Amino acid sequence: MEAEAPHLLEKREKKERREGLPELKNAVKGKVVLRFAPNPNGPLSFGHARGIVINGDYAKEWDGELILRFDDTDTVVKPPLPEAYKQIPEEAEWLLGFKPHRIVIASDQIPHYYKHATQMLEEGFGYVCQCSGETFKEFRVSKTECPCRDNTPSLNIELWTKMMNGTFVPGDAVVRVKTAMDLKNPALRDWPALRIQNTAEHPHPRESIGSKYRVWPLLDFQSAVEDKIQGVTHIIRGKDLMDSTRKQVLLYEHFGWTYPETTYWGRVKVHEWGGFSTSQMRRDIEAGLFTGWDDPRLPTLTALRNRGITAKALRDFWVELGVTQKDISVPLSTLFSHNTKSIDDDAPRLSFIRQPESITLDGEHPNQVQVEVHPNHSSRGMRTFDISKKTLWVEREDLLKSEVRLKGFANIHIEGKKAIMGSIDRNDRRPIIHWLPEPSTTNATLLVAEDGEVKHVEGKLETHSYPEGTMVQLERIGYARVIDSTTLIFTHS
RNA sequence: GCUCGUGUGGUGUAGCCAGGUCCAUCAUAGUGGGUUUUCAUCCCGCCGACCCGGGUUCGAAUCCCGGCACGAGCACCA
Numbered sequence: 048m049e050a051e052a053p054h055l056l057e058k059r060e061k062k063e064r065r066e067g068l069p070e071l072k073n074a075v076k077g078k079v080v081l082r083f084a085p086n087p088n089g090p091l092s093f094g095h096a097r098g099i100v101i102n103g104d105y106a107k108e109w110d111g112e113l114i115l116r117f118d119d120t121d122t123v124v125k126p127p128l129p130e131a132y133k134q135i136p137e138e139a140e141w142l143l144g145f146k147p148h149r150i151v152i153a154s155d156q157i158p159h160y161y162k163h164a165t166q167m168l169e170e171g172f173g174y175v176c177q178c179s180g181e182t183f184k185e186f187r188v189s190k191t192e193c194p195c196r197d198n199t200p201s202l203n204i205e206l207w208t209k210m211m212n213g214t215f216v217p218g219d220a221v222v223r224v225k226t227a228m229d230l231k232n233p234a235l236r237d238w239p240a241l242r243i244q245n246t247a248e249h250p251h252p253r254e255s256i257g258s259k260y261r262v263w264p265l266l267d268f269q270s271a272v273e274d275k276i277q278g279v280t281h282i283i284r285g286k287d288l289m290d291s292t293r294k295q296v297l298l299y300e301h302f303g304w305t306y307p308e309t310t311y312w313g314r315v316k317v318h319e320w321g322g323f324s325t326s327q328m329r330r331d332i333e334a335g336l337f338t339g340w341d342d343p344r345l346p347t348l349t350a351l352r353n354r355g356i357t358a359k360a361l362r363d364f365w366v367e368l369g370v371t372q373k374d375i376s377v378p379l380s381t382l383f384s385h386n387t388k389s390i391d392d393d394a395p396r397l398s399f400i401r402q403p404e405s406i407t408l409d410g411e412h413p414n415q416v417q418v419e420v421h422p423n424h425s426s427r428g429m430r431t432f433d434i435s436k437k438t439l440w441v442e443r444e445d446l447l448k449s450e451v452r453l454k455g456f457a458n459i460h461i462e463g464k465k466a467i468m469g470s471i472d473r474n475d476r477r478p479i480i481h482w483l484p485e486p487s488t489t490n491a492t493l494l495v496a497e498d499g500e501v502k503h504v505e506g507k508l509e510t511h512s513y514p515e516g517t518m519v520q521l522e523r524i525g526y527a528r529v530i531d532s533t534t535l536i537f538t539h540s
Numbered sequence: 541g542c543u544c545g546u547g548u549g550g551u552g553u554a555g556c557c558a559g560g561u562c563c564a565u566c567a568u569a570g571u572g573g574g575u576u577u578u579c580a581u582c583c584c585g586c587c588g589a590c591c592c593g594g595g596u597u598c599g600a601a602u603c604c605c606g607g608c609a610c611g612a613g614c615a616c617c618a
Contacts, residue, residue, distance in 0.1 A: 065554060066566085086618045125615045180616065187614080188542085221616050232543040234614040242616035266618050289544060290613045313546070314611065326617090367567070369553070372546055374611050380570055381552070392583050398578095423581065454577055473577055481578065522578045540579080 068366060071105055071281055072308050077259045079111025079511045080280045083139070083147075084270065087117045087131035089325040091138045093346040094315060100365040101283055114277055115147035116138055116271065119154050119265050125326060127154075129252045137387070142358045146412050151277060153269055154256045158265040161211075163302075164241055165273050166224055168203040172301040173240060174222045175206035190228045196237070210262050212244055217243045224268070226297050233296065234290045240268035271295035279307050286311035311404045316376040317366070320346045343496035343536060354496070355509045355518050355528035355538035360386035383539040390518045390526060390538075395420045395427065398481045399493060399535070400507040401520040402443040403459075405485070406461065408434065410468030416484075418455035430509070431487075432456075438485035439466060440507045445480040454522065481522040483507050491526060495537040508533065514539040 071079065075396060081102040085095055106113035115136060119127040119482055132152070140146050167173030176183065177197040185191045198206070207222070209215045222241040246258040262271070270291070274282065282292075292309050299306045316322055323346045331337055341349040352360070363385045368377070396419070414435040420427040434456075445451060449461045458469030458477060491508035494501055510532075513519060517529040518538070527540030 084618090088618080101585065118618060119618055124615090169616085176616095183616095184614090218616065230543095232614080234543065236614095239616060241614060244616085263616095265616075270618095285612090286545065287612050288618095291618095293544085318551085367553075371553080372611095373552090373615085374546070378569075387581080394580090396578080396580085421581095422576070422578080439607065452577065456577085479577055479579095486588060520578085524578090524582075525580085 054172070064358045068101065068104060068108075068369060071109060072310075074105075074109050074111075074242065074281065074308075076214050077104060077110045078198045078280065079109040080110060080114065080278050081106050082114035082116050082151075082274070082277065082279055085135065086117040086121070086124045086125055086325070087119050087127045087135055088117075089128055089329050089472065090131060090134050090340045091142075091348040092323040092325055092328070093317070093320075093348065093351060094323040095247050096142060096348060096361050097368075098284070099139050099142050099313065100362050102368060103139075103147075104362070104366060105281065105283070111280075112148040112270060113143075114149045114151055114279070115230075116151040116273065116277075117153060117252070118266060119152065119253075120269050122244055122246055122251045122263075125461075126249065127252050128329075130275045134349075138352075141352065142348065142361060144358065149277070152253075152274065153273065154251055154253055155265075156269075156276070157260050159264070159276060160241070160272055161262070162267055164268075165204070165207065167224070167301070168207055168222070169200050170301075171200055172202075172225050173222055174198050174209065174225065175203050175220050176237075177206070177220045177300070179218070183237075186228070187233055188225075190236070192228050193223075193237060193490070195223075196225065210241075211530070213261060217245050218524065221245065222262075224294070224298055232290065232293065235293055238267060238294045238297075239265055239520060241265065243412075255307050267291050267294045268298070271298050274307060275299075276301075277306055282307045282309045282311070283370060284311060286313055310370055311372050312370045312375040313372045315374075317346065318376055318378045318380075329503070343446055343494065343501060344499060354526070354536055355390070355526060356382065357518075359389045365387070379539075387526070387538065390419075391520065392423070394518045394520040394526060395511075395513065396422070396430075396509055396522055397519045398509040399491070399524060399527075400440045400442050400481070400483055400488075400506055401493075401524075403440040403483075403507045404443045404446050406439050406440060406441060406446075406464055406466040408437040408468060409465045412457065412468050416456045421468060432484045433486050434484045436485050440483045440485065441450075441480060448480075450477045452477050453482045456482075483509055489533055491533040491535065493521075493535045493537055494530075504537075508535070 083098040083102045103113050110422060126292055134151060174195055177194055178193055183193060206220060210220050221239045223237045224240050226237055228236050241262055243261050244263050245260060250257045296306045332339060337345055340347050341353050343350050343354050364382045364455060415428040416432045419425055420430055445460060452458045457471045459466040460469055468523055486511045488507040489510050491506060493504040495504055513529050515531060518526060519529060520526050521533060526538040527535040528538055530536055
């Protein structure tokens, strides 16, 4: 059969269900270079995590490299946030489990961009355009060539010098890449590559850059040149940048370069959050709507991490979504489900009593009770409850039932404030409630982010000595992350 | 408006390029049950989808044509 009809065998293989990410096209083991390029105008959001996870996963799979690149070339509209330069690499490492192989900062690379801009002007495939935005828009729409296209290279260099030395101010001139003006897609026609920014009034927040440069590359140009410099082989990014790719391919043709393999993913929303705009979050935080970037209501990586979402859960989540170009909206429950899988096996059990009501034991009983730290791992030891004082805390809601079983202890019959002892053995199907004895409890607060606010749920917490960051399971309530001995933050149920 | 892209169960996703083995995969959600001294974990069952209309073909989720819907780009933002 192999000899007769090899294609039949091939086909059968193709039919097998794929798992994990789709295969990278034209990838060579050990030679793959990918990048993730956020604007450092805030810490990373849930959405950024996709870029890191997918690119990082491919880099790992192909023994390649992942570049973390700061595209910080705008000082006016989306000014960078100085702290982000330190925070983003840390967050990326936490998420990936390894450090990005290279870190590149665009604002350090300006001389390279100038060099390529000059080459473009000298070789005649770029020009300095002095038309207003409005005027050029008309040219673009009507497929009319801008008169500035006819500038000689020497005139272009002269105008370029005026951009650089401050003769021109923002709005006076811009460098454009020549394309056919009758391209079907109007977005691509003679696209702008570099512009002037008023860095005297809006200095770059990095001290070493400040007001050093007046002329700055736009994303399409900066990114294209930088990908070439760094030897990027594969680009995986949002489909909102499809036209950007097309612009960049035109530029690569001018330079005689080959463009990297590019794939796209669609827009993702989370039912509970909507989108994740860093700029919008920044405004809301400044307006006092949130306490900071780690406010548990925010879809930032730092907030999620504080809330107890693990890096593994985020990785599994994004890999499962894959790289389709569909625009999707996912419920948080999907992420939570991944998170439960990643933490449940480790999370020690604790008892937390909301709206605590005290009851007094009535009848014969031992002086202490032992319950497991983790029901599936008896090797983790026992928790000891001292009940010699006879005072117990239970949730107000559980008091509505009169026949209950105290988890790990005994059946009781509730009569007012009295808990009359019943069978120690479990001999019926009565509901089981969690509880705490008076001596070993601490007054504690459970922070719950819900419906756009952070609720402070007060209650009695089982005394523990778990360090900050420990993921615990509050019996019958859900998972939470330890902040300190009297504070927990609710993760999910 | 112009340009580009996408349409598989409630939500995601595999299969589509190279048509049959697809009465369509896996996961999640929902629901029912089992294990369990948690409303947890784990296990089992059920539920439920190829955007619409033509065409090609013995045969279409898959190829072709036409609709429709949704999204993005058309910034001297990233």
